[in-house]
Amino acid sequence: MYIELRHLRTIRAIQQAGGLARAAEMLNMTQSALSHQVKGLEDQAGMELFVRRSKPMRLSAAGHRMLRAAERILPEIDAMEEEFRALRAGRTGRLHIAIECHACFDWLFPVLELFRHAWPEIDVDIKAGLAFEALPALNREDVDLVISSDREPPPGIVFNPLFDYHPTFVASAQNSLAEKAFIMAEDFKDQVLITYPVSRDKLDIFTEILTPAKVEPRAQRTAELTAVILMLVGSNRGVAVLPDWVMREVKTNADYVTRPLGPDTVTKRMYAATRAEDVAKPYMAHFLRLARSEPVKLQRGA
Amino acid sequence: MYIELRHLRTIRAIQQAGGLARAAEMLNMTQSALSHQVKGLEDQAGMELFVRRSKPMRLSAAGHRMLRAAERILPEIDAMEEEFRALRAGRTGRLHIAIECHACFDWLFPVLELFRHAWPEIDVDIKAGLAFEALPALNREDVDLVISSDREPPPGIVFNPLFDYHPTFVASAQNSLAEKAFIMAEDFKDQVLITYPVSRDKLDIFTEILTPAKVEPRAQRTAELTAVILMLVGSNRGVAVLPDWVMREVKTNADYVTRPLGPDTVTKRMYAATRAEDVAKPYMAHFLRLARSEPVKLQRGA
DNA sequence: GTTCTTCATGAGGTCTGTTCATGTACATCG
DNA sequence: CGATGTACATGAACAGACCTCATGAAGAAC
Numbered sequence: 001m002y003i004e005l006r007h008l009r010t011i012r013a014i015q016q017a018g019g020l021a022r023a024a025e026m027l028n029m030t031q032s033a034l035s036h037q038v039k040g041l042e043d044q045a046g047m048e049l050f051v052r053r054s055k056p057m058r059l060s061a062a063g064h065r066m067l068r069a070a071e072r073i074l075p076e077i078d079a080m081e082e083e084f085r086a087l088r089a090g091r092t093g094r095l096h097i098a099i100e101c102h103a104c105f106d107w108l109f110p111v112l113e114l115f116r117h118a119w120p121e122i123d124v125d126i127k128a129g130l131a132f133e134a135l136p137a138l139n140r141e142d143v144d145l146v147i148s149s150d151r152e153p154p155p156g157i158v159f160n161p162l163f164d165y166h167p168t169f170v171a172s173a174q175n176s177l178a179e180k181a182f183i184m185a186e187d188f189k190d191q192v193l194i195t196y197p198v199s200r201d202k203l204d205i206f207t208e209i210l211t212p213a214k215v216e217p218r219a220q221r222t223a224e225l226t227a228v229i230l231m232l233v234g235s236n237r238g239v240a241v242l243p244d245w246v247m248r249e250v251k252t253n254a255d256y257v258t259r260p261l262g263p264d265t266v267t268k269r270m271y272a273a274t275r276a277e278d279v280a281k282p283y284m285a286h287f288l289r290l291a292r293s294e295p296v297k298l299q300r301g302a
Numbered sequence: 303m304y305i306e307l308r309h310l311r312t313i314r315a316i317q318q319a320g321g322l323a324r325a326a327e328m329l330n331m332t333q334s335a336l337s338h339q340v341k342g343l344e345d346q347a348g349m350e351l352f353v354r355r356s357k358p359m360r361l362s363a364a365g366h367r368m369l370r371a372a373e374r375i376l377p378e379i380d381a382m383e384e385e386f387r388a389l390r391a392g393r394t395g396r397l398h399i400a401i402e403c404h405a406c407f408d409w410l411f412p413v414l415e416l417f418r419h420a421w422p423e424i425d426v427d428i429k430a431g432l433a434f435e436a437l438p439a440l441n442r443e444d445v446d447l448v449i450s451s452d453r454e455p456p457p458g459i460v461f462n463p464l465f466d467y468h469p470t471f472v473a474s475a476q477n478s479l480a481e482k483a484f485i486m487a488e489d490f491k492d493q494v495l496i497t498y499p500v501s502r503d504k505l506d507i508f509t510e511i512l513t514p515a516k517v518e519p520r521a522q523r524t525a526e527l528t529a530v531i532l533m534l535v536g537s538n539r540g541v542a543v544l545p546d547w548v549m550r551e552v553k554t555n556a557d558y559v560t561r562p563l564g565p566d567t568v569t570k571r572m573y574a575a576t577r578a579e580d581v582a583k584p585y586m587a588h589f590l591r592l593a594r595s596e597p598v599k600l601q602r603g604a
Numbered sequence: 605g606t607t608c609t610t611c612a613t614g615a616g617g618t619c620t621g622t623t624c625a626t627g628t629a630c631a632t633c634g
Numbered sequence: 635c636g637a638t639g640t641a642c643a644t645g646a647a648c649a650g651a652c653c654t655c656a657t658g659a660a661g662a663a664c
Binding site: 605606607608609610611612613614615616617618619620621622623624625626627628629630631632633634 | 635636637638639640641642643644645646647648649650651652653654655656657658659660661662663664
């Protein structure tokens with residue numbers, strides 16, 4: 001029994017039009033074609049779907065059963081086709097984001113809030129788990145955008161620059177390093193360094209400062225959440241290096257001091273990696289625009 | 303965009319099989335055919351539904367959207383096809399019953415209770431409204447069975463005899479007619495006759511007794527429910543003529559008297575009208591068997 | 605009875621979907 | 635590094651499904 005959507009459309013049309021001839025017109029085909037089709041369908045079903053006794057042909061009991069299925073299924077198909085039209089028109093789409101830096105939540109959430117209102121039909125999600133390698137996932141279309149500060153673009157992937165930021169030292173006002181104008185690698189020798197629980201090659205403080213200088217902090221401990229790291233720092237349980245945009249609340253707080261890394265200020269650039277074909281999409285362009293401008297406002301507020 | 307179920311099956315198969323070649327095997331077709339089909343589908347959709355970069359072909363974001371639709375729709379189709387197989391096998395079907403006599407509820411409910419357990423998959427319903435003519439409705443397949451005591455079979459309709467019954471007079475024990483052994487037309491001249499609210503040609507007391515004898519009762523009032531009629535009779539607000547099977551509770555009650563209509567006992571036959579092609583169906587045969595035997599038990603109990 | 609409407613049927617043409625044969629791209633392995 | 639294997643794409647050719655056209659049959663309306 002090979003039901004096809006064509007059959008369901010036929011059933012529905014005959015019911016709506018109240019007769020085979022009118023239904024044929026609705027479906028832009030000849031009455032003959034419909035008659036043949038109905039006959040074929042009835043052969044498939046192995047029973048009469050229509051009552052021919054009364055002259056304008058009506059659905060039989062079995063036909064009504066099939067009509068019920070048609071009325072559940074066809075709207076779903078129509079909805080899906082509508083979604084695809086919208087998808088083609090660029091009104092909708094998917095934006096699943098993988099982030100490689102924990103601190104990025106801080107600016108990403110406000111950005112997504114703005115985005116969500118402008119593009120309500122876009123399916124937005126953040127994949128924070130990161131059990132996987134982000135860039136291959138991009139290629140596999142498991143995600144559509146990767147926030148990263150490592151710039152190593154494979155073919156087909158575009159790294160869109162977002163904004164520059166300064167990994168910034170933060171410590172308790174009680175900490176001995178509070179007196180210094182800027183912080184250097186050697187200053188960490190006697191400190192407990194608090195970081196996100198990720199590998200060192202994803203932490204600016206290591207990639208930019210400690211690893212090049214071959215300096216090891218006295219100890220390292222980790223915390224998942226930015227707020228927890230700042231709390232630990234505030235109670236002088238350690239020091240941290242975080243992007244400047246997360247400092248905005250801490251800057252005005254007398255318990256903390258923030259200092260640039262030095263002697264030359266370290267500057268890093270944040271990127272949004274996307275598939276090359278996606279950058280032209282309107283919603284993606286809009287997201288990138290927001291992700292360039294909004295975090296800067298947060299940094300200024302800091 | 304002409305989506306067909308074939309396409310949804312393809313999407314699902316490729317996802318399940320994890321690749322085009324394996325999916326082709328699942329669907330009993332060549333890898334080539336599937337490749338062409340997928341290409342065609344993507345042309346329809348106007349976008350890539352699969353990611354070809356990673357070697358076993360995977361669904362793209364848009365492809366996942368279509369998969370979701372497939373996973374909602376295909377089970378519905380499968381379920382419907384299963385229903386039709388069952389329908390063909392005779393395990394299921396529809397039994398929508400129209401009744402022309404109010405009192406028939408009395409025996410019909412017990413019968414349907416028995417039937418329902420034997421044929422749980424049959425769609426059972428009773429149409430009591432009767433705004434329509436029952437026999438044409440049978441022809442139009444609006445209903446599948448009509449309970450009637452009028453035997454006038456149009457072509458294609460079969461009247462299956464169920465059982466005989468006696469329209470029986472019932473009155474209060476206080477009523478003057480309680481003394482008589484049987485009740486004749488003239489006896490109604492001084493009585494208030496209580497009937498169901500239907501036309502006289504559907505009421506045995508008129509068709510069998512009063513109309514032939516050209517006798518009019520003193521007054522006629524109506525009540526929808528058998529219980530209400532009996533209550534009115536019990537308080538001597540009138541008399542009634544009802545089929546014998548509804549008398550079983552009344553017979554043992556000293557407040558009531560029941561009497562045959564006479565002098566010759568009136569016997570009527572109850573029929574179940576069905577479409578000719580339906581009588582052979584197993585569930586229909588079973589229903590008819592029940593409708594022949596069960597009411598008789600109720601009559602004996604009376 | 606005539607006419608109109610509605611559906612059925614058969615023949616023939618078109619076009620879609622399939623297969624077959626082959627090509628391309630990429631990964632694996634000796 | 636070429637050989638081999640795997641996975642998908644492509645083009646040509648064929649088959650069959652589906653449609654149209656023309657006509658028939660059977661009710662319904664007048």
